[in-house]
Amino acid sequence: MPPRSFKNARPRSNNHYGTTRAKGAASADDETAEAIQQETAEDDAEVDDDPSSSYKVRAEVVCPLCLDLWLDVVATPCGHRFCRTCLRRSLTRCSSRCPLCRYDLRHFDASVVPTDVEGDALLHALMPLWAIAQREADQAEHFELVVGNRSEFVPSMFGNQGNTHKWTLFVSLPGLQHHPLQRLIKRVEYELHPTFQPNVIVRYGPDFEFAAYGWGPFVVHCTIYWHLQTLPPTKVDHMLHFVPQGARTSIEVDLDTSQAMNLYQLMH
Ligand SMILES: [Zn+2]
Numbered sequence: 001m002p003p004r005s006f007k008n009a010r011p012r013s014n015n016h017y018g019t020t021r022a023k024g025a026a027s028a029d030d031e032t033a034e035a036i037q038q039e040t041a042e043d044d045a046e047v048d049d050d051p052s053s054s055y056k057v058r059a060e061v062v063c064p065l066c067l068d069l070w071l072d073v074v075a076t077p078c079g080h081r082f083c084r085t086c087l088r089r090s091l092t093r094c095s096s097r098c099p100l101c102r103y104d105l106r107h108f109d110a111s112v113v114p115t116d117v118e119g120d121a122l123l124h125a126l127m128p129l130w131a132i133a134q135r136e137a138d139q140a141e142h143f144e145l146v147v148g149n150r151s152e153f154v155p156s157m158f159g160n161q162g163n164t165h166k167w168t169l170f171v172s173l174p175g176l177q178h179h180p181l182q183r184l185i186k187r188v189e190y191e192l193h194p195t196f197q198p199n200v201i202v203r204y205g206p207d208f209e210f211a212a213y214g215w216g217p218f219v220v221h222c223t224i225y226w227h228l229q230t231l232p233p234t235k236v237d238h239m240l241h242f243v244p245q246g247a248r249t250s251i252e253v254d255l256d257t258s259q260a261m262n263l264y265q266l267m268h
Pocket residue numbers: 063064065066067068069070071082083086
């Protein structure tokens with residue numbers, strides 16, 4: 001069954017494929033007590049087996065933070081796997097330790113580590129493709145947008161006007177990294193310090209990057225224009241940092257249900 005028709009058939013709130021099916025749902029529809037009892041009996045007998053979805057969610061591929069299927073799975077040095085967004089949130093908002101084993105993850109950046117290939121293969125081996133696509137579509141109601149810069153030191157020499165660094169601005173969508181950026185992003189405008197002429201730079205795909213030489217950091221006002229016509233441009237202020245590992249500014253972009261549907265269609 002293609003994911004989209006399934007999507008229309010299933011209530012959006014039922015994100016956990018039957019494992020957390022609300023037992024009160026039947027009574028809300030004013031059905032008979034017998035129907036409720038039957039529903040409860042089914043739940044007790046086989047909690048993982050939702051007849052409407054006809055597959056079992058496998059505990060091996062569930063994120064311990066959101067209790068849903070891994071989404072863009074990443075693995076920690078301690079060998080635990082989470083959705084990229086879940087782990088990133090936990091590390092930035094709660095503690096810099098692994099949520100499962102308390103391993104020190106101070107030097108682990110969940111935004112940049114590559115997708116865990118083994119975990120991704122396991123997910124695809126255990127779950128049907130449409131369930132994975134459905135999970136991506138559910139997640140699409142908000143997604144992470146990153147504006148950042150890389151930088152490299154350039155030795156001072158005749159003619160480079162005192163510039164010490166070459167820096168490169170970029171944008172990325174970490175939770176949607178399997179999809180080309182230009183499917184979603186139409187163009188990116190970087191407004192630089194007024195000493196740059198011109199100081200408004202427009203960049204198009206595929207990579208939307210802009211590189212320049214400079215000597216002092218400043219705030220870049222960045223505006224991302226989306227292909228989704230109903231989604232207004234997103235503004236991000238990013239402070240340049242001239243450090244070897246570069247710097248990143250991360251925000252969440254929120255979508256309403258129809259925007260999420262349109263986004264899903266753009267991606268597939
Ligand atoms: Zn998760």
